[in-house]
Every structure is written in structure tokens, then in C-alpha cells.
Amino acid sequence: MALNAQGVGKVARTDAALDQIVPAGAAIEKLAGGFGFTEGPIWTREGALLFSDIPNNVINKWTPDGKVVPFRKPSGYDKTDAPAGAFIGSNGLTMDKEGRIVICEHGNGRVTRLEKDGKLTVLAAKYEGKRLNSPNDAVYKSDGALYFSDPPYGFVKLDEDPKKELKFNGVYRLAGGKLQLLYKDLTRPNGLAFSPDEKTFYVANSDEKRKIWMRFDVMPDGTIANGKVFFDVTKETAGGLPDGMKVDSKGNLYCTGPGGVWIFSPAGKHLGTIQPPETPANCHWGDKDAKTLYMTARTGLYRIKLNIAGIRP
16 A cells, blocks of 8 residues: 655645745655545654544554554454444544544544553543444643544434434533533534644534534633634535644644645635645644644545644644
8 A cells, every 4th residue: 555655636825825834846745545535644652654544444554664554453343243334443543642542433432542551441432321423533632631523424324323322413522531512513523623822622514515614712611612613615616525624833724625635824814725636534744843744535645745833742
């Protein structure tokens, strides 16, 4: 699956401010391909990139020498009765302050943490006694609270699936062992991110009928309030929906969506779009300087070197 890196795709510029972010001549490189549906990239303290292949129920590890090897399988579902091609594997991955990998498990409907000894700790599996849907993306706040989204993509029939126990698709906060529902008014809550000062919280909604990113104020107690539409791409016809997102040290947002990674200023101005040949579903900062954006896009893994360092765990 490993490839020789090569320039592919393009960067579409919509505002001159993009020149401060994307270096002149920056090329999108394809690093690996042949996967089922890639997601959840995370750069480890050891200098490798982990990413999910959801239908193949595996977390892969890419290393700078170009090799791709399985890191964990099964990654999100530990039974064998899933229909072929079902989105049962791990999705979003993040990391806590100790460098432990936190996994959003679609098929098992839970959020887990991979301990240093290889054992798995279940962080969240039920809300008010009912099974979570299929945790999708997760991000830590600096105080140690974990925020995650919970749409129904791990169910074959989505909201109509008989295995779905919750009547809504929520955004949650896990702190001190307590799971708190923060928001339930989005049909498909997906990618999550904090602004650098953690005063703003962003949520993607990956619904074909309402392709938006929301912004919320973060309250002193860690809850969110005053939700507003940050940007609306419902009328866009390119493939892809608002999905995973990351933020750089200047507060610019890198949001996977229709046709590529949409780059926004903190004020919500669209600066440009990174367009690999496949529609990306998520992205993450890699390399020592955190200035390389790695993108998981359908069957492939891509990257582009940028000017501004990103924020990562």
C-alpha cells in the first residue's frame, strides 16, 4: 500500500491571505493507497501516523520510511457478524496528555483508551443506561475533559436501525468519570475542534441536507452555549460533507468538506481549499514541527507541507 510520494491534486486560492498559510509551490503528496475508507489520523509521540480504515476494522501505522503496517485489529468491533463493508471499525483517534491513544469505536459503540501495556480501558459506552450510537470524533480540552461526537454511522440503517437505543445524535463531554450531554440538535454531529484559546468550540454537521460547521462559546464549566452557524456549504455540489477538522496555532480552521479541506480564518472567511484527488474525511498535523497536514481521503493517505504549525495533542 505504500507509494513513492508524488505531487497530485491542487490548492484552490480564494483569498490572498492563503499565501501566508500555503507556501508557493507546495505540492499534495500521495503517501499510500488501497484502503477501504480512511479516517482519524493522529501523529504519535514516536513520530508515526496512525489512521483508521473503518470498513476493514483496522488502525494502520504509517512511518516516514513509507511503510504501512496494521497497528490494531479489530479496531472498533470485536464480533464477526457485521455485514460486508459496514462501517464498524475505529473512526476518530486522539491522544491524551500521557500519549495514550483514544479510539472512537463505531461497531462497539464506545470510546476507549489504549494503555501502554496494550490493554483497553472503556471510557464511555452508555448515556443514561442506553448504548452510545457510534462515537465518531474526539478532542481533549487542556483541563483533561474529553469531548466527542456520536452520530449513527456505525449502524447499517443509521437512525432507523433497531440496534440504535438513543433517539438523538449527541455531542458529549467526559470529565471526572461523568458523561455529560452537551448538544443534541444536530442530525449528524461529526468533526470537533477548539480554538487555540479554547473559548470557541467547533462542530461539523455531516448531513447532506444541512452541510454546516457550527461554533459555540465554551463556558467556564466546560459546557457549550450560543451555537451559531460558522459556515454553510449546503449548496456545494462537490463530493463530501463537513467532517473532521483541525486548527492551527493562529486559529485558522482546516475543515474537510465538499471537494477538499476548506481553510477558514477565525472570523469565518474562506481562504482556499486543499484538493487532493480523493475527497478527504479528516486531517491532522504531523512531523516534528507540526507544519505538515496529513489527510485521510477515502482509499488514500495524503499530505501537504504548510507554513503555520498546527495544534495537536
